[in-house]
Amino acid sequence: MGEEIFLKEWIILNLIGRCKSIKDLFSKGLSTREIIESLSLDRAKLTEITARAEEEYNKAKDLGIEIIPLSSEEYPPLLKEIPDPPPTIYVLGKKVWLDNVSVSVVGTRRPTRYGIDATKKIITQLVENKIGIVSGFAYGIDTVAHTEALKMGGVTIGVLGTGVDVIYPKVNKWLRRSILESNSGCLISEFPIGDEPEAWHFPRRNRIISGLTSLTVVVEASMKSGAMITASYALDQGREVCAVPGNIDSENSQGTNQLIKEGAKPVTTGEDILEELNIIPTFRSRKVIPDLEEDEMLIWNLLEQPKMEEELIVLTGLEINRFNTTVIRLELKGVLERLPGKILKRKDE
């Protein structure tokens, strides 16, 4: 019973929202009641918030959402350290930060092929070394990051800019389901249950993304993007920032290249990040070269990097019908993947 009252008081604090002052008062050793009092809200307002907190508590119970207060041992330890941690976080799914070291991977909502491939490449190596992936559950790089982590059997945390029960963006419904069903990931948010997406939520949410981990990787970001905001939060929080360098002409690499100029570590592989985390990389034995016929091998060997079919036709010099059948054979063998723009790439297992 005491615990229930205690938690409700934390919810009140979360609804008041003045994260920085609350943390300061908390670290001075004040109890929740004392913190509420010292924030000196007017009576009417406090009554209203108390009623809402009651409601939140019941809703969370009904929906199976866990509310973790700042004081809890289950509260993400790194997030506790930032200047303005949310007084409570709402969690749906498995609390994976308890067993895994994670890094944050963020980037533009409108990635290029390069950004998508870079994200996948880096995440593959991170997941192989049991690193969890934190990202913002938005379109683009975020979606790639979560998806790839799950595909590789890793853990992932999606930090939402809405209430944890709200599906946003709508098209990521499937991703939400696969994170929750995988039992190796969770969705977290500081926003009350049922909170709809608002423009100001997202920059605020970014401090949690960077706050959850000791290192943030920016994959592709234009100068003005949420990913850049996340990077500057990470720096304010005294966390490491890494950036994936890109083409100097590409709009999507302006931000990342700028970060590198300002001293962020340029990373091109997952190993670079592991090194930064002082983790000695272990590598799963690379996939054995599949059993291929002559023509198939010809194409396979040229696919160290993804290539356009048109280019492969020229490089292999195969007759067009022969080329077409060989590509389908490789696809049937499950070693080749086809991407929009007639791009072929080796399928990574």
Add this chain to the structure above:
Amino acid sequence: MLAKVLSAALVGIDGVLVEVEVDISNGLPSFTIVGLPDQAVQESRERIRSAIKNSEFSFPTKRITVNLAPADIKKEGPSFDLPIGIGILMASEGIDLKLKDPFLLVGELSLDGSIRPVNGIISMTILAKNSHIDTIFVPYENSSEAALIPGINVYGVKNLTELVGFLNGEKILSLASPARAIRINEVKGDFSEVKGQEQAKRALEIAAAGFHNVIMIGPPGSGKTMLAQRLPEILPLLTEEEALEVTKIYSSAGLLPKGGGIIEERPFRSPHHSISLAGMVGGTTNPRPGEISLAHNGVLFLDEFTEFRRDVLEALRQPMEDGTLIISRAHGSVRFPARFMLVASMNPCPCGYLGDTKKACTCTPYQLERYYSKISGPILDRIDIQIEVPRLETETLIKGSSSENSVSIKKRIEAAREFQASRFKDGIRANGLMKPSDIKKYCRLKPPLQSLLREIVDKFKLSARSYDKLLKVARTIADLAASEEIREEDILEATQYRILDRKYWEKKFS
């Protein structure tokens, strides 16, 4: 006195026999036409009066009644001028008819008595022949067109005097000779001018060989339009039967050039995406052939496929299935032939950069979903070949040196068509036109290939419907190689051409 002559009306693209009855009786001078004439037919009274007078015949100053029977079909246009004029002359005994066999007359009169060309001559000549009428008189400028129909005497007449002279047995007219072939497509260039895009070229070759519908997906500037415009150059010529079908449609739409001619090349129509429903399928109260009929036996190229109005695209469904279009109007329904090969092209996404290696696509998944939902499933089900046409880097363009010209591609296609023709005995003209029952009959697979096909369908998550499409396309690929049986490689290659079935856009972030 009463006179009767035969003429024809055009309903859709078919001729309908019309009996022109002229009665001249005593009474106050008048000139009435009954039997659902439209404005142009009403006005023919004035033309006929002047033409007869100016040809130095006398116009009877009596009560003239003209009936166009059957009276329930709407009569349009000026082609009844000549039969009515001749009818009046016969009834007023200006003609002492020597020709005893039945004959049919069509033509517009000019005020000076000369005869002007009319639309739909071929249909009317076919009608005359089918009604066992031995002789048809047509405007001189239409005569070579009419003479394309064998087994009927076609006389081209220049003016009223000449015709009356012939009917009186005073003059001799020579039979018209058939028209020569004419070109209707603008020549846009040769296939050898398209650098790179070898897969797209191959796909179009297969499409042309089997008369398969094609959709090309690619960013602006990748060469989709260029490729499509070169299709007429590699399509085989029309067969005799097909040529007549096409010429008939063009004749009734009034699209044959002056002097007429027979169309031997396959039509290529590329209407703009702002086209109306009536423009696409044919319309107005007295239906005229629309773009899909003008593309009969040829290509209907729809550039920017997703920009067409939804109802216009949906209207393609029935003709794509049946090869004909039935338009129903208050005065009954009209059938138009519309067996065309659809070649559609579209951007990969609204912004055009999905799949581009350099530039980011700015479309949201929601936009993409909406974009692709514009092409409805039923339409997509009727498209056998779906290909991507990416934008190529200049480097690739230069390296890809093989550029075969249209003539040698056409040779292969013609050979494949002949190969098909020798197989089909029940009127199917190409693989793309096979119905499901025909596919069962003509695309039998050996057991190992059946399991391969099943594996493909499972692996690539293809729909049950694409099973048939794969078989049809595989059949054509085998035909191009002159193989009686569908081989393993034919099925594998056919799989390349089902790109849309594989949920293309969903791969954006994976």
